[in-house]
Amino acid sequence: MDNQDKNSRPAVMERVRLLTRAMGHRPLACVRTYGCQQNVADSERISGMLSCMGYDFTDRTEEADLVLFNTCAVREHAELKVFGNVGALKGLKAARPDMLIILCGCMMQQETVQQQIRSKYTHVDIVFGPSMIPELPSMMEEALITRNRVFTRRERPEIAEDLPIVRESAHKAWVTVMYGCNNFCTYCIVPYVRGRERSRASAEILKEVQELVRSGYRDITLLGQNVNSYGKDLEGEMDFSDLLAAIDRMDGDFWIRFTTSHPKDCSRKLLDTMAASRKICHQLQLPFQSGSDVILKAMNRHYTAEDYYGLIEYARRVMPDVVVTSDVIVGFPGETEKDFQRTLDLIEKVRFDNLYTFLYSKRTGTRAAAAENQIDEEVKKERFNRLLAAQHPICLAKNKEMEGRDYTVYVESVSKNNPECLSGKTSGGKTIDFPGDAALIGQFCKVTVTRAKSWSLDGRLKECQHD
Ligand code: SF4
CATH class of the missing domain: 2.40.50.140 (Nucleic acid-binding proteins)
Structure with a gap:
């Protein structure tokens, strides 16, 4: 076996499998996922590799030989929850020093978090960010052989296409089409922890979708932080609309969805492609974040409320049955009562089927976190409640339109x-x-x-x- 073969992922996974066999029983892994759908898809690949390394799965940390938390950095609340749950594993590790505790995901790409884990959570064995998932087997091998703690903030630019997958569902599936984000919205940590946009080759995506359809999956969601900019980083690659159209032409009885879209990159071509297709669902999740152009500019979103409304109007013209949902942030730094009123105006004008509402939460390292004009928590909460009160009757009216149909x-x-x-x-x-x-x-x-x-x-x- 030459060096390249020895270091190949299958070879490393096989060596880890032999190492864990020494436990005398089939080892159990408990994988917990926090945050977005992308993390769910990442955890399916993590579970695929763990399965190849001989692990079965359990939901109970108490009986697990390996506990892995795939974490999220988008909201402070989720981070605090992870620290609490990691702290709770200390006793288990003290009773069973051979068990492995692994932390990965967006939160773990942050230097301050890694420092905190290093010094205060000494029972944690392995820590790494999202792009290093394909290196999990080699990190496990190092930790199992040396019993040293393994920490890395290295970013792996290449996409690994050959990872095994254990899918959560036998019916609906997630297919990542691109990783990372180039947008640097001023409130968002994602570009710092998931790196720049990297698209998968369309041939690989089409192959994965084809295999899913062949295995009986009928509801498939394409994932990316900003799916509309799919392919822009690859020379000669098709754009997202053409990728959807190519999937739509495939044989088989299935539906295809996608998330998340950015209004600045959501083209009329994409909406026309959805309208003309048989298999692309008429579901549009298009975050608007604020109805005020001043706030949208401060957020670095690159569209106006009028641009946004124009897009929705067009989508509804070509797809009268389209269901439109969105994300909105309340209490972004500098948001005045007038700005907030514009958000309420946009909600009344668009009449979303559903709205995912968020109180602005500071993420260290982002531009908005350093802004001096932060909004008082009480003001944020009061606006948040008014926002919910405005959207509630719209949701009900939209659902009532469906009665009898x-x-x-x-x-x-x-x-x-x-x-x-x-x-x-x-x-x-x-x-x-x-x-x-x-x-x-x-x-x-x-x-x-x-x-x-x-x-x-x-x-x-x-x-x-x-x-
Ligand atoms: S588009 Fe903006 S909000 Fe979405 S992941 Fe990228 S930076 Fe974050």
């Missing part, structure tokens, strides 16, 4: 609200609960909406479309 849904699971019911998702991404046999999970069905509430929809099965 038939929708094709992809049946995802047994309902979380009622074990007698199933949950199905419409092309627009709305969930309808309806009584039905669990054998329908993973199928497309037609459902009539019988009752609409602000945050949920009840329905009745009309017909099962594909047996």
